[in-house]
Amino acid sequence: MVNRSGMKWRALAGAMIAALAVGGCAQGLGGGTYARTEARRAMTVQFGTIExxxxxxxxxxxxxxxxxxxxxxxxxxxxxVGGGRGQAVATVIGAVAGGLAGSAVEEGATRQAGVEVTVRLDNDQFLAVVQADEGEGFRPGERVRVLRDAGTTRVSR
Incomplete structure (x- = not known):
């Protein structure tokens, strides 16, 4: 005979592990993080000063x-919770509430600090780039490179 209580706890533990794994799914958005597909691809480089x-x-x-x-x-x-129809209702309510909570937990766990860097390019155009804050410590007056590719722009030293 199968122990239903043990099966429920194993399923609950498996779902919790899956939820915790979501935190590791965040993609790098910093100036020094490149997608695998960006390797060996030419980028346009411009120079400027942080404003x-x-x-x-x-x-x-x-x-x-x-x-x-x-x-x-x-x-x-x-x-x-409960039994019969009450148990079925509690299961549905639990699943809906859990789905909403799980979505909020994922969004919160993968949220990260970023920086908006406004650069005056050497051609006197202004450009603002938002990227993850990887501790670069950009400061106004600092000279930087702006790298551009199809749809990707980043600021780096």
Whole structure:
């Protein structure tokens, strides 16, 4: 005979592990982080001087993983409440609430600090670039490089 309580706890533990793994899914958005597809690709380089630096917040990812893991956890938890129709209702409510909570947890866990760097290029044009704050410590008056590729722009030293 299968122990239902043990199966529920194993399923709950598996869903929790999946939810925790979501935090590792964040993609690097800093000036020194390159996607694998950017390797060995030519970029346009411009030089300029930093005019301003402002702290910003980069929103987290919003994938189905957080919602699904939260719904699984909530549904399992709701299934342990009551019996009969009450148990079915609690399971549905738990799954919906868990899905919403899981989505919020994923977004919060993958949110990160960023910087908006405003650069006066050597041709006197201004450019503002938002990227993850990887501790570069950019300062107004500092000379920097602006690297541009198809859809990607970054500021670096």
């Amino acid at each position: 301003a630096v402002r702290a910003v917040q980069l929103e987290g990812t919003k994938t189905p993983i957080g919602s699904v893991a939260g719904a699984a956890i909530g549904g399992i938890a709701g299934n342990t």
